[in-house]
Amino acid sequence: xxxxxxxxxxxxxxxxDYEAFWRAGRAYEDLAERIALRALLPPRGRRLVEIGxxxxxxxxxxxxxxxxxxxxxxRSQVEAARRRWGHDPRFRFVVGDLYxxxxxxxxxxxxxxxxxxxxxxxxxxxxxxxxEVLRPGGVFILxxxxxxxxxxxxxxxxxxxxxxPFSPEPVEFAPLHFDFHPAWMRARxxxxxxxxxxxxxxxxxxxxxxxxxIPAPALARMDGWVQGIGALWRLTPSLFVRAEAGLxxxxxxxxxxxxxxxxxxxxxxxxxxxxxxxxxxxxxxSLYRMREGI
Ligand SMILES: C[S@@+](CC[C@H](N)C(=O)[O-])C[C@H]1O[C@@H](n2cnc3c(N)ncnc32)[C@H](O)[C@@H]1O
Numbered sequence: 253x254x255x256x257x258x259x260x261x262x263x264x265x266x267x268x269d270y271e272a273f274w275r276a277g278r279a280y281e282d283l284a285e286r287i288a289l290r291a292l293l294p295p296r297g298r299r300l301v302e303i304g305x306x307x308x309x310x311x312x313x314x315x316x317x318x319x320x321x322x323x324x325x326x327r328s329q330v331e332a333a334r335r336r337w338g339h340d341p342r343f344r345f346v347v348g349d350l351y352x353x354x355x356x357x358x359x360x361x362x363x364x365x366x367x368x369x370x371x372x373x374x375x376x377x378x379x380x381x382x383x384e385v386l387r388p389g390g391v392f393i394l395x396x397x398x399x400x401x402x403x404x405x406x407x408x409x410x411x412x413x414x415x416x417p418f419s420p421e422p423v424e425f426a427p428l429h430f431d432f433h434p435a436w437m438r439a440r441x442x443x444x445x446x447x448x449x450x451x452x453x454x455x456x457x458x459x460x461x462x463x464x465x466i467p468a469p470a471l472a473r474m475d476g477w478v479q480g481i482g483a484l485w486r487l488t489p490s491l492f493v494r495a496e497a498g499l500x501x502x503x504x505x506x507x508x509x510x511x512x513x514x515x516x517x518x519x520x521x522x523x524x525x526x527x528x529x530x531x532x533x534x535x536x537x538s539l540y541r542m543r544e545g546i
Contacts, residue, residue: 283472304368308333399431453482
């Protein structure tokens with residue numbers, strides 16, 4: 253069906269029980285991430301998309317938005333998100349690929365991406381795509397895994413880890429699992445046209461005995477107190493960045509949907525999104541199947 257250039261490999265969460273991952277003792281991380289996201293997210297807006305939204309864990313934080321799109325590569329994750337949020341008419345659920353977002357340029361006021369870029373092999377390509385679908389002046393909130401975290405530094409110093417947390421290049425510690433140096437990620441964001449506004453260092457207290465000792469809400473509250481100042485040192489395993497899309501001249505999209513194959517504007521019909529070249533992307537109510545092979 254496609255003669256478009258090959259895309260990088262995907263870390264597909266199809267049929268993964270990702271909700272179980274969060275139920276298994278990760279209340280602290282969940283609460284700390286919510287504190288960071290709440291602090292960085294504009295409280296209100298028209299249109300927001302979360303890319304790699306999984307089952308929609310964080311979607312209650314988007315209450316101030318008129319339209320919310322939850323996009324994920326894995327259909328089963330998108331279906332889980334619809335089970336959770338489908339009752340809310342502001343929500344749309346999209347099976348799609350961040351390397352070929354099915355939206356016209358400038359479509360969103362806010363884009364959120366949490367715990368996803370650590371699965372992305374071609375970060376510059378992904379960031380260019382994200383920048384394009386954000387309106388000029390729009391806000392991108394990115395969470396990424398920090399290779400220069402305190403634990404990695406200590407392990408490196410005592411010889412328990414071969415790779416250096418100080419070298420700028422990403423480390424692929426397992427297939428399609430990357431940790432990034434903060435300066436490297438900052439440079440890639442700026443190259444893609446983003447201006448970094450604020451950062452928060454998250455999960456200072458991600459340690460089994462601390463998590464056993466102190467209840468998750470209290471530990472997360474403590475993390476919240478130091479997330480801002482901690483961004484000066486960036487020694488946590490997780491970093492949140494709020495960046496703005498530069499006010500550069502660019503062709504704004506006509507309409508909203510874009511064919512992920514031929515990249516032309518597509519129109520929404522009752523049961524599909526259809527492009528002028530005849531590619532049909534099935535729609536089942538609020539769920540849109542906007543990639544091949546599903
Ligand atoms: C670790 S989960 C994070 C889910 C959610 N953001 C959260 O924090 O709860 C990573 C998600 O990214 C999705 N993903 C990975 N590669 C993707 C791609 N190329 N396009 C869209 N989603 C992708 C996976 O399917 C998975 O649901």
